Amino acid sequence: MRIVVKVGTSTLAYPTGCLNIRHVELLIKTLSDLKNAGHEIVLVSSGAIGMGIGRLALKQRPQDMPTKQAAASVGQCELMYTYDKLFSEYNHTVGQILLTGADFTNGARRENLENTLHRLIEMDVVPVVNENDTIATDEIAVGDNDTLAAMTACSVKADLLVLLSDIDGLFTKDPHKNQDARLVPVVTKITKEIEAQAEGRGSGLGTGGMATKIHAAKIAMEHGMDMVIANGARPQALYAIVEGKPVGTRFRGRL
Numbered sequence: 001m002r003i004v005v006k007v008g009t010s011t012l013a014y015p016t017g018c019l020n021i022r023h024v025e026l027l028i029k030t031l032s033d034l035k036n037a038g039h040e041i042v043l044v045s046s047g048a049i050g051m052g053i054g055r056l057a058l059k060q061r062p063q064d065m066p067t068k069q070a071a072a073s074v075g076q077c078e079l080m081y082t083y084d085k086l087f088s089e090y091n092h093t094v095g096q097i098l099l100t101g102a103d104f105t106n107g108a109r110r111e112n113l114e115n116t117l118h119r120l121i122e123m124d125v126v127p128v129v130n131e132n133d134t135i136a137t138d139e140i141a142v143g144d145n146d147t148l149a150a151m152t153a154c155s156v157k158a159d160l161l162v163l164l165s166d167i168d169g170l171f172t173k174d175p176h177k178n179q180d181a182r183l184v185p186v187v188t189k190i191t192k193e194i195e196a197q198a199e200g201r202g203s204g205l206g207t208g209g210m211a212t213k214i215h216a217a218k219i220a221m222e223h224g225m226d227m228v229i230a231n232g233a234r235p236q237a238l239y240a241i242v243e244g245k246p247v248g249t250r251f252r253g254r255l
Helices: 021-036 048-055 065-088 107-122 137-142 145-155 192-197 210-222 237-242
Strands: 002-007 040-045 093-099 125-131 160-165 226-231 249-251
Touching (some): 002 021, 021 040, 021 065, 021 237, 040 107, 040 145, 065 093, 093 107, 145 160, 145 210, 160 237, 192 210, 210 226, 210 249, 226 237
Parallel strands (some): 002 040, 002 160, 040 125, 093 125, 160 226
Antiparallel strands (some): 226 249
16 A cells, blocks of 8 residues: 555654654654555654754744744754654665645646655655745644645555544544543544534644644545544554554545
């Protein structure tokens, strides 16, 4: 299978902005093992600003755009150093791709992007994709790497998109506020009720939330692709997800 895995800031870093070594090491070990099994992996990684906050010893997520961009610049170096080091331990090579919205809407740029992604995959490289937060101020303001992951998955014609977050999946209500919230295991159609369930924002370091994941699911399902939301604290769950077992919430694009 060709699998796009998006990992959120909350999986990569502690609330301090410092690297969550346990989570990241387990994630890379699992992705490397899946690759050894013959699967093709594309990693869409959030976390540049969050990691930069930790590296720069900032007390909280910056509010002004230049400081966000500076944090992204520093944090992206930290991210790629970590991915290169850990994937190399399992004899896999990574390549960095930083994107803006125009790379998907401009015809020539989109063609160049798709050519590069496909060639990297052909060369057995793990592409690591992120928004170019140092220059794409609109993307920082939107903060939507879930949609970026869905668009990337479409560009590489992936078989499966997995969003790893700080929540187990889609619930009937916000589980942080409602004890009677129930996990929704399978979604075959995005309804108004489903969209209404996607309330709230993401973690303090990240900017995503369930609403952006539902939007990503719409894109994936429209292209006939399954998408799964699962908890990034348990990267080993990727094995079961790839096997089609019930983990998190699966949005079925293939009926």
